[in-house]
Amino acid sequence: YRRVKKVLAKLNRSREFVFVNDGSHDQSLEVLKDLSAKDLGVKYINFTRNFGQQAAITAGMDHSSGKALITMDCDLQDPPELLPELINKWEDGYDVVYARRSHREDKLFKKYSAILYYKILQKFSDIEISGNIGDFRLIDRKVLTSLKGMREKSRYLRGMVAWLGYRYKIIDYKRPERLFGDTGFSLLKMVRLGMAGILNFSLLPLRLGLVIGLVTIFAGFGFLSYITYDMLIYDTIYPLYKWLSVITFIFTGFLFILVWIMAEYVGQIYNETKGRPIYVINDKENFENEYEDSYSKL
Known part of the structure; x- marks a missing residue:
């Protein structure tokens, strides 16, 4: 929060922070409550349980109100210092700006399995997905509006954004090591996400x-x-x-x-x-204009 706020302060722009607590069992919710009490620009969504990374990103998108939005992980492996460059490319007229990892400090298995996966997906899918692109991206409001019309339960947002076909730009960056904590994105979750990408966007x-x-x-x-x-x-x-x-x-x-x-x-x-919602919200804070939660019920 502090690093992102410091970067955005230099841009002299209105902004909002939308945090999603995806069923964590640590002190994340208490920290978010404290931040939202001190800064009305900090909003949080608290799930009833863990619904997964893609559902959490979807909830944040559904509840955002800006002309553009940037999705990023909270572990600082997505460097906030890259935000001005993403915004500059958006101002140049690009609807989607991807941050691509030119170098990643991951374990060998994760690194090379990701390379193999993207090569398979690129070869056999009907969409263009560049390798080493995660969920660190900027999208324009019109892209978000289109995404809200795609309410499939098995979600692969990287493929969904690419499928829409909007004009995009790629920015390369070196992804740093994780500074603290252990990732909750296990091997099983990575396999499930990979399967969603292949099954949703490839025959x-x-x-x-x-x-x-x-x-x-x-x-x-x-x-x-x-x-x-x-x-x-x-x-x-x-x-x-x-x-x-x-x-x-x-x-x-x-x-x-x-x-x-x-x-x-x-x-x-x-x-x-089955018609179940993508996510279920337990509580949320600082959404002055109460959000019509129709999308999460579809």
């Missing part, structure tokens, strides 16, 4: 099933051709049931993969049709 799983099926079929015919050739030319006797068992096993594995892929898509359809 890769379905196409992958086709590829695996074709490879399996050709491999099966290859085995049968080899056995037939060896038996006819060299009079080798093979217990055919063994090869048939192997081929049957391979095809069974292929069918299981197809069932899993279809289950993922059916599961997403099921979640969408």
Whole structure:
């Protein structure tokens, strides 16, 4: 808060802070209550429980009132000192300004798994998503208005913003190490977010099933051709049931993969049709014009 406030003070602009407490069990809520009491420009939203990073960002967007808004993490790995540059590019006419990590101080597994994931997503999705872009971005009010019309429960905001197709600019920066605390964004949550990106914006799983099926079929015919050739030319006797068992096993594995892929898509359809809100708010503060909470109920 202090670092962002210091940076924005130099710009001489009106601003608001919208913090979202996503079910944390530390003293975050007490800190936010204290800040909001001292600074009416500090607003907070307190969830009833943890609804996830994408839901928290969505809530902050839904409750913002500025001509433009910037989403960023609170661990200071998204440097506030970059805000003036984001705003300058927005003033130049760009509707979306991304902050891209040119270098990241992450563990090797996280770093290279992210690189591989974005390469797969870029190759097989129908949208253009640059690698190493997280949720540190500026978006114009009209972009936000468009996003509010996209209320899917399985949310991948990076893909959703890119899908809208607004004019954008990318700014590179070096992402520093985490200064304090441990991330609550576990490996499982990263996998879920990655799956949301692939399932929402790519037909890769379905196409992958086709590829695996074709490879399996050709491999099966290859085995049968080899056995037939060896038996006819060299009079080798093979217990055919063994090869048939192997081929049957391979095809069974292929069918299981197809069932899993279809289950993922059916599961997403099921979640969408339940009509549950993206998030539930327990309490909030300093929203003078009471927000019509219709979007969170869709």
